[in-house]
Amino acid sequence: MGRILKIGAAQSGPIQKDEDRDSAVARLLEMMKEAHAEGCDMVVFTELALTTFFPRYYAEDRADMDSWFETDMPGPATRPLFDFSKDNGIGFTLGYGELTPDGHHFNTQVLVDKNGEIQGKYRKIHLPGHAELEPERSFQHLEKRYFEPGDLGFPVWRTMGGVIGMCICNDRRWPETFRVMGLQGVELVALGYNTPSSNSLKASETKETRQHHSRLCMQAGAYQNATWVVGVAKAGDEDGHHLFGDTMIINPDGKIVAEAKTEDDELIVFDCDLDACRFLKESTFDFAAHRRIEHYGLITEQTGAIPPEG
Numbered sequence: 615m616g617r618i619l620k621i622g623a624a625q626s627g628p629i630q631k632d633e634d635r636d637s638a639v640a641r642l643l644e645m646m647k648e649a650h651a652e653g654c655d656m657v658v659f660t661e662l663a664l665t666t667f668f669p670r671y672y673a674e675d676r677a678d679m680d681s682w683f684e685t686d687m688p689g690p691a692t693r694p695l696f697d698f699s700k701d702n703g704i705g706f707t708l709g710y711g712e713l714t715p716d717g718h719h720f721n722t723q724v725l726v727d728k729n730g731e732i733q734g735k736y737r738k739i740h741l742p743g744h745a746e747l748e749p750e751r752s753f754q755h756l757e758k759r760y761f762e763p764g765d766l767g768f769p770v771w772r773t774m775g776g777v778i779g780m781c782i783c784n785d786r787r788w789p790e791t792f793r794v795m796g797l798q799g800v801e802l803v804a805l806g807y808n809t810p811s812s813n814s815l816k817a818s819e820t821k822e823t824r825q826h827h828s829r830l831c832m833q834a835g836a837y838q839n840a841t842w843v844v845g846v847a848k849a850g851d852e853d854g855h856h857l858f859g860d861t862m863i864i865n866p867d868g869k870i871v872a873e874a875k876t877e878d879d880e881l882i883v884f885d886c887d888l889d890a891c892r893f894l895k896e897s898t899f900d901f902a903a904h905r906r907i908e909h910y911g912l913i914t915e916q917t918g919a920i921p922p923e924g
């Protein structure tokens with residue numbers, strides 16, 4: 615028997631604009647209690663798990679959006695999660711908008727251990743969307759307006775008996791995200807996402823295609839870095855804007871071993887054997903044996919694509 619980490623992936627249903635933090639936290643706490651009752655070691659919550667996906671709204675003055683952010687973690691509203699964690703020996707990850715004391719805004723996720731202590735913090739690096747109002751879009755996606763790119767890199771932490779990493783939503787679409795954690799020996803990546811079911815610029819792109827993209831990215835990230843991936847959605851209709859669900863747990867072979875069935879608050883549970891990462895890390899993806907970094911320079915030297923002349 616390997617190093618089993620019993621994971622609860624706690625999908626959030628929609629959070630409406632007028633739903634307050636206490637209500638949102640009460641829903642999360644319900645799923646944390648359910649996870650504890652099922653013997654989970656850790657619960658993974660979604661991106662921006664305390665509020666509606668507010669980057670869909672335009673504000674001329676960015677300061678008008680500060681009420682969507684947390685200045686303290688834990689704060690009064692989120693303290694019940696940390697208390698339950700400490701009192702019951704269950705860890706968790708939580709996504710939220712972070713407003714720092716010196717006025718910086720990040721899309722953040724924290725890793726909390728079984729003592730209710732914050733072990734790690736990740737700030738979303740790949741911010742999708744745009745910074746200015748774009749009226750031609752069927753809806754806005756203003757993460758570049760309200761958040762700064764993360765400044766903490768892609769760290770991993772030795773905790774819970776393994777090597778745990780985090781990323782957030784759009785990060786999963788960039789292989790660099792998983793590879794940087796893979797190069798640190800990551801065994802489980804916990805990520806939350808809020809992904810619209812439609813494309814604001816391409817009406818013909820179906821929800822099914824977008825669900826395919828999401829699965830593809832997470833399955834590839836898992837297999838190509840021999841790690842577990844836990845992807846947790848906020849799902850359902852928020853103020854007329856639909857987000858897809860598909861919360862899932864993916865094993866190091868890139869296989870989906872557990873998947874949510876609804877677009878509501880839903881907990882899925884799986885015994886993740888962290889030792890299941892070992893075979894691929896010591897064979898197909900033995901990075902030291904197989905990678906040829908002398909040929910990879912463009913990946914960090916060049917940002918955009920430059921096709922050949924002609």
Ligand code: ING
Nearest residue numbers: 742783784785787807808809810
């Ligand atoms: N949401 C979406 C995501 O990356 C998106 C935005 C969807 C970008 C589809 C590109 C294509 O899943 C967030 N919150 O990043």
